[in-house]
Amino acid sequence: MRPQIGLLADLPPAQRRAVLDRTTRHAFAAGEVICTEGDAADALHFVVEGRIVARRASRGGDIHAYAVMGPGQTFGEIAMIRRERRRTATIEALEPTVTLSLGFREFEQLCAAHPEVNQLLLRLLAARVTRLTDALMESLHEPADHRVVRALRSLCGSYSIAARPDRPITVPVNQTVLAELAGVTRPTANRVLRRLESDGMVDLDRGRIRIREPHALHLAAESETRQRA
CATH class of the missing domain: 1.10.10.10 (Winged helix-like DNA-binding domain superfamily/Winged helix DNA-binding domain)
Incomplete structure (x- = not known):
């Protein structure tokens, strides 16, 4: 049975299978740090099971949580488009968690072979911008x-x-x-x-x-x- 990943649902079946076939499964224990802010990044992750919390350091050095993500959500897409591919947040599993990772190189190869897949990154970024805009408006008002x-x-x-x-x-x-x-x-x-x-x-x-x-x-x-x- 193939996992249900929200942002992949809009892809044609052939392209969706092509993406999933290139992914690697990972399992993390509760409290395990999946990646650390500033680390080199080489893949984005689709959350399949469990929940993760994203944290980032402030300018003063304090660490703050800013998002909790669960099945169907994705992290790591920002590092994909940065010139310096570094993790922009520390990700920790809140509970036993399973992710599917897709390497940046594999993603680029998929985009070359299946142009429709390139729309996936645009949707990922659009979803991130929407979340950040909502959070900013809420914090201000x-x-x-x-x-x-x-x-x-x-x-x-x-x-x-x-x-x-x-x-x-x-x-x-x-x-x-x-x-x-x-x-x-x-x-x-x-x-x-x-x-x-x-x-x-x-x-x-x-x-x-x-x-x-x-x-x-x-x-x-x-x-x-x-x-x-």
Whole structure:
């Protein structure tokens, strides 16, 4: 059975098979660092199973998480188009994770043989630009409390792929990572989480957050967005 990779779905079957046939499977344990910012890069990765967190160093040297990615998503495409092919982020597996890697050289060969495959890189970059634009707009215009709720909702959506939307969802992310994803301090994230806990929406445990009512969390995020409109 071939893995379902979102961005490959738009390719014709022959080109999709050509891409997958050139990939190499990798398995990573929870907590394992897949690549480190600044390392030489030679491949992009499609996430097939599990979740990864992307972190990047600030100018001051602090390390901050900025994205959690799961099945169907991709990392490593930015290094492909840079003159100096270096990793732009540190990638760590949040849980047991499987990826399929496609070497940059193999990708270039595929593009030469199948021009349609070249559109894949354009879609990868377009998706990245959209995510970054959304994150920038949110950081500029959304209050800190709202960003925490929206970041938690985003994580909830990522982990509910294989679950019923009305069932509790456990997200193996600690409060520090959530704060980094929301662009707030840890005390702010903790205050918002305590409020959600008192409202019966979440349970807090060491290193994880259990969303008791995913639908209620979604409504809370939407309500705060409407209040800002």
